[in-house]
Amino acid sequence: MKFTDKLAYAAKKNKSLVCVGLDPDPVLMPPGISVLEFNMQIISATYDLVCCYKPNFAFYEALGLGGMDALKKTIKFVPKDIPVIGDAKRGDIGNTAKAYAKALFEYYGCDAATVSPYLGFDSLEPFINYKDKGVFILCRTSNAGGADFQGLKIIPMSNTTNTTNNSINKPRVEESLFEYVAEKSAEWNKYGNIGLVVGATYPEELKLIRQSHPEMLLLIPGIGAQGGDLETVLHNGLNSNKEGAIINSSRQIIYASKGKDFAEAARKVAGELRDSINKYRFRI
Amino acid sequence: MKFTDKLAYAAKKNKSLVCVGLDPDPVLMPPGISVLEFNMQIISATYDLVCCYKPNFAFYEALGLGGMDALKKTIKFVPKDIPVIGDAKRGDIGNTAKAYAKALFEYYGCDAATVSPYLGFDSLEPFINYKDKGVFILCRTSNAGGADFQGLKIIPMSNTTNTTNNSINKPRVEESLFEYVAEKSAEWNKYGNIGLVVGATYPEELKLIRQSHPEMLLLIPGIGAQGGDLETVLHNGLNSNKEGAIINSSRQIIYASKGKDFAEAARKVAGELRDSINKYRFRI
Numbered sequence A, B: 001m002k003f004t005d006k007l008a009y010a011a012k013k014n015k016s017l018v019c020v021g022l023d024p025d026p027v028l029m030p031p032g033i034s035v036l037e038f039n040m041q042i043i044s045a046t047y048d049l050v051c052c053y054k055p056n057f058a059f060y061e062a063l064g065l066g067g068m069d070a071l072k073k074t075i076k077f078v079p080k081d082i083p084v085i086g087d088a089k090r091g092d093i094g095n096t097a098k099a100y101a102k103a104l105f106e107y108y109g110c111d112a113a114t115v116s117p118y119l120g121f122d123s124l125e126p127f128i129n130y131k132d133k134g135v136f137i138l139c140r141t142s143n144a145g146g147a148d149f150q151g152l153k154i155i156p157m158s159n160t161t162n163t164t165n166n167s168i169n170k171p172r173v174e175e176s177l178f179e180y181v182a183e184k185s186a187e188w189n190k191y192g193n194i195g196l197v198v199g200a201t202y203p204e205e206l207k208l209i210r211q212s213h214p215e216m217l218l219l220i221p222g223i224g225a226q227g228g229d230l231e232t233v234l235h236n237g238l239n240s241n242k243e244g245a246i247i248n249s250s251r252q253i254i255y256a257s258k259g260k261d262f263a264e265a266a267r268k269v270a271g272e273l274r275d276s277i278n279k280y281r282f283r284i
Helices: A005-012 A036-047 A057-061 A065-078 A095-106 A121-128 A144-150 A177-187 A201-213 A230-236 A263-282 B004-013 B033-044 B057-061 B064-077 B096-105 B121-128 B148-150 B176-185 B203-212 B228-239 B260-280
Strands: A017-020 A052-055 A085-090 A112-115 A134-140 A151-157 A194-198 A219-222 A247-248 B016-020 B052-057 B085-091 B112-115 B133-141 B153-155 B194-198 B217-220 B245-249
Touching: A005 A134, A017 A263, A036 A065, A036 A263, A052 A065, A057 A065, A057 A085, A057 B096, A057 B203, A065 B064, A065 B133, A085 A095, A085 A121, A085 A134, A085 A194, A085 A230, A095 A112, A095 A121, A095 B016, A134 A144, A134 A177, A134 A201, A134 A219, A144 A177, A144 B121, A144 B176, A177 A194, A177 A201, A177 B148, A194 A201, A201 A219, A201 A230, A201 B004, A219 A230, A230 A247, A230 A263, A247 A263, A263 B121, B004 B133, B016 B033, B016 B260, B033 B064, B033 B260, B052 B057, B052 B064, B057 B064, B057 B085, B085 B133, B096 B112, B096 B121, B112 B121, B121 B133, B133 B148, B133 B176, B133 B203, B133 B217, B148 B176, B176 B203, B194 B203, B203 B217, B217 B228, B228 B245, B228 B260, B245 B260
Parallel strands: A017 A052, A017 A247, A052 A085, A085 A112, A112 A134, A134 A194, A194 A219, A219 A247, B016 B052, B016 B245, B052 B085, B085 B112, B112 B133, B133 B194, B194 B217, B217 B245
Antiparallel strands: A151 B153
């Protein structure tokens, strides 16, 4: 089943745009529980409240082979009708990107993956060529350092030829790198399987992206622990049907409690987030 | 021991700037041999001809847990005085980058890592903070798509304020994104552990980087299978002491033969590459 169809189905069935980030950190988890058991309990407590799950590979890699084993088993444990986004932010040259795509989609069985655009089209193509899988290209990330390069003003390629002699006196359209990444991503979206990662912490940038790309699927992290304001994010990030965005929350949900009631607490917070989003969407 | 010291020591002892890329691909490897055995034989045949090894994580991830196990054991098998660069091109927000740095430096035991700059300083800082480890920031990559974003003309941040009204008629210094990434990397290099990845396939860009950063350590892939011309690369990439660069070759060395003599063949090609480089360096 195509990622986008699976996502739409889950979002409809569970009336939810919530994605739960499965980012296990032994320091924050309840004591004495394994990563796999922790994830299984979180999933069991929330699978009817979400449209997808998003494990970030870093937290599993940091735990070594045991962590990667838990990751694979976690993905397998997610109900078949809920898609899983492998948040790995990979990006390498074509030959190598192919190996990463194989790892994420075939070995770990992810329905979608996040990828980093710095190496350009041929580094993303091996992912995009899995037509049934989703590919979320990093556009404007939620961290403070995101602006270091993503926020740079650039001169689009088409305007860079022959600029030396005669264009200094002409006004030029200047846009930020992240806007250009969004444009190229839209251009490369021939299979309709590309989405963009745009952080909740930069609502104005989110607005710009949504305005330029009314139908693009957006993966929006940064709500909750990172401080993004929900109502502004929904206002700026949803499409005209009040959908087309995945709202991710990780720490605020999975670490809602450090006690034995952690799964129950996670369910409560996930449900509240779903309801807050729907309240905005459906003006309940 | 600091990565830079370990690298300098190995380069001096083996009179070599050659890095062998350990990128196991079952399709290209001799039949019937495991990844670990393949790597062990390559390392045993070449460790006195190189200044470092560079396993690319993608090829191990594509093989699942068994691949990651072989990666860990491969790194452990490398002689203690030869540094290992974990080519993983990671890049994520601070909290998550910390987990990736832990995986690469602590779990897998790499002496250095490659990282992707798109997410900015706070995504690189957790790597840089391992002061004894090396951090190679992707600058101008060897693939064709590298130009898609890295080659964009940008307006440096310091010039972007108040551009709207009065600067259209003024000439501005325009540089490419990859040059700006190099500048920022140099600015962030307070511990002296940062290097840049610059592909051999773009010698003019390599020259620009070397001119602007005479002492920066450069990791240069793209010789051999990717087609970079050795002499031009050395001319443009070495520092004034005819060092300061790591010349990586992967496929041309490790797949020199698909027969039982693969390790011997790898040794021959690695030795020839070392000698060609030294011929240029020392004008033998």
